[in-house]
Amino acid sequence: MSTTPTATPPGLEGSMFLFSKPALLNKEQHGKLGVSRPDRPFAFAEKIRAIPLTVSEIPSASRDYPVIFSEKATALPLAVVGIIDDENLFIDKESGEWEQNVYVPGYLRRYPFALATDRGADPQNPRMAMIVDEGYAGITENGELPFFNNGEPSDAMKQAMEYCQTYEQDRQNTLRFSQELAKYDFLAEQVAQFTPDGTDQPQPFAKYVGLEENKLNELPDDKFLELRKSNILPILYSQLMSMGNWRALMERRARRHNLQGVDVLKSMKSA
Template structure:
């Protein structure tokens, strides 16, 4: 359950947000949505793949694990990567819109919301805290970034660059796992695109994210190693 409300410095003057990581705070998740402008920073750590929605559209996500509610980057209160996807880091805040104006909402039922622990949302005299300034910047980046997803994935689909893949994993203990239902960019098709199509992708700013996504697939090796280490530790 969520309880998003419009943030204000009267009703929420005493609110704090717990910024440490932890399964008790909702970080035990297997993936997070992302967007092309974020690929550069995420591809150093996570596999970036695409999932297909019921309406046939595609959405890029950063993978953290191979099973539901499995985050192989989470160790106690530590997230073992220097970059946390913005759609995770911004919690418990959400973007609202009133006409053309963007508004900030907060989910009061989120376990990160507190009055005794964490970063203050507002200053004692009612002003915006440095932490909330940071949140506002994140939410704006998310808003602008997520708006680019439709054009980006439409361009990939139009050029027939997306292909489904399955990953069969055998762990050190002999157990087998299969990851399927996701899509990636087909490098061979990309290399065979005519110059006009490549130029169109370049002018739209999509070539960089395409190559970052392809490069991110090498992170499956380290993700499998994280899975092996967790199995070896009996977790």
């Protein structure tokens, strides 16, 4: 698979999550540009509730976030970072930094770059081309990490390309995981609940698609063995373990907004 900045900039179709102005990276348009760390480095992701994960990330992400699935039919994993409001609870409001010692999903570590299919002059033999979000605040002329040196990709850009290639491979593995999971009737729409301090009545605050543990436990031995050999069993258990993070996420929101007891309840009902 060829992954190089495209020499000619054909039009880019469609949209990409978090990319405000995606463009095919090329030396004609971006030869003098580079990346410098902006004042608020994660500001681009501060108004989201969930972030795509690859299947290999689920064990790490499950320690910090509830891990859910996008839908039953095409079950792509997501890390939940916000609830009720369009607010990422893991980004500091003042500094725009991600909370320390918390796993940062690869989708964000890859940003402002990505890969896309570039059919260019030969639609029958497409290649993977680098995408850059021109709307990212860290992209400036003569940035600390230039995109190009003397018309060729810089060392920093080569590293970004390698990371994007690795991420793309993980993404393809995630699609295969989704196809494998679809063979089993494990997923269902579920509801997360929270009981505020000073009350005795649990209140729903989030609907999501998750794994039904009882269906996994009731699997016949031959099917369970088949599942174990497919190497997705540890992934499923990690997702189940991550459900314990719902309460921590709700408490995180309450601390940020100085909510207690009945105030938490009111904010849930008014959202």
